[in-house]
Amino acid sequence: ENINCIAVDWEDGAKGTYISAVNNIRVIGAEIAYFIKTLQSIFKYSPIKIHLIGHSLGAHTAGEAGRRIQGIRRITGLDPAGPCFEGTPALVRLDPSDANFVDIIHTNAAHFPALGKCSCASKYLQGWECHQDTDIIPCISGLGMYNTTGHLDFYPNGGSVMPGCTNLMRE
Numbered sequence: 001e002n003i004n005c006i007a008v009d010w011e012d013g014a015k016g017t018y019i020s021a022v023n024n025i026r027v028i029g030a031e032i033a034y035f036i037k038t039l040q041s042i043f044k045y046s047p048i049k050i051h052l053i054g055h056s057l058g059a060h061t062a063g064e065a066g067r068r069i070q071g072i073r074r075i076t077g078l079d080p081a082g083p084c085f086e087g088t089p090a091l092v093r094l095d096p097s098d099a100n101f102v103d104i105i106h107t108n109a110a111h112f113p114a115l116g117k118c119s120c121a122s123k124y125l126q127g128w129e130c131h132q133d134t135d136i137i138p139c140i141s142g143l144g145m146y147n148t149t150g151h152l153d154f155y156p157n158g159g160s161v162m163p164g165c166t167n168l169m170r171e
Contacts (some may be wrong), residue, residue: 008032014057022084025057029064036069047071052099056081056144059104072099078110079144086145094149102150109146109155132160 013024032052039045051074054062059077066072077094085093096102 008036008058010058010061018083021057022081024163025061026064029061031070031115032061032065033068036065048073048100050074051076054094055079060085060092060094063098063102066098066102067091072102072135074101075099076148076151077104079106080149082106082110082145084145086147093145096149096151100118101152103146104148104150104153106144106153106155107157108144110143 008028008125012026012168013028036050040047047069048071051064052065052071052072053076055078059080062075062077066075075094075098080094090097094102
């Protein structure tokens with residue numbers, strides 16, 4: 001099969017605070033959509049052949065690109081980010097209208113505002129610095145969306161804590 005795989009490096013857009021990265025996904029999604037439209041006009045590339053895959057904020061970025069281009073065949077969201085997206089309107093997050101088929105794999109899901117129990121984690125996500133001796137990892141495990149957001153949502157092992165992952169985060 002003759003395919004193209006294009007990776008998006010948005011390191012500069014993801015720098016800074018989590019909130020600034022969230023605000024940049026619409027711009028990055030628009031740039032991806034522009035690139036796909038360029039492929040369409042130059043190479044007659046059909047959107048029905050396109051499969052976008054994104055992890056965390058990248059899942060919502062893929063959704064933004066799909067929202068701007070009608071007929072994208074498939075978007076796969078790998079643990080779409082929960083903070084700033086859980087419970088928001090479909091227009092600002094990945095949802096089934098962004099492609100002909102949207103499938104989601106939830107592996108780090110949690111209901112929000114689950115961070116209310118940990119003021120340091122809440123401040124961290126808002127761009128505040130926490131004390132260096134504070135371990136926020138136990139507070140922020142579960143940063144993926146919990147609610148269904150695709151045509152098909154898959155929750156391996158219940159979708160929240162994967163066996164063995166807790167120890168990996170501390171190493």
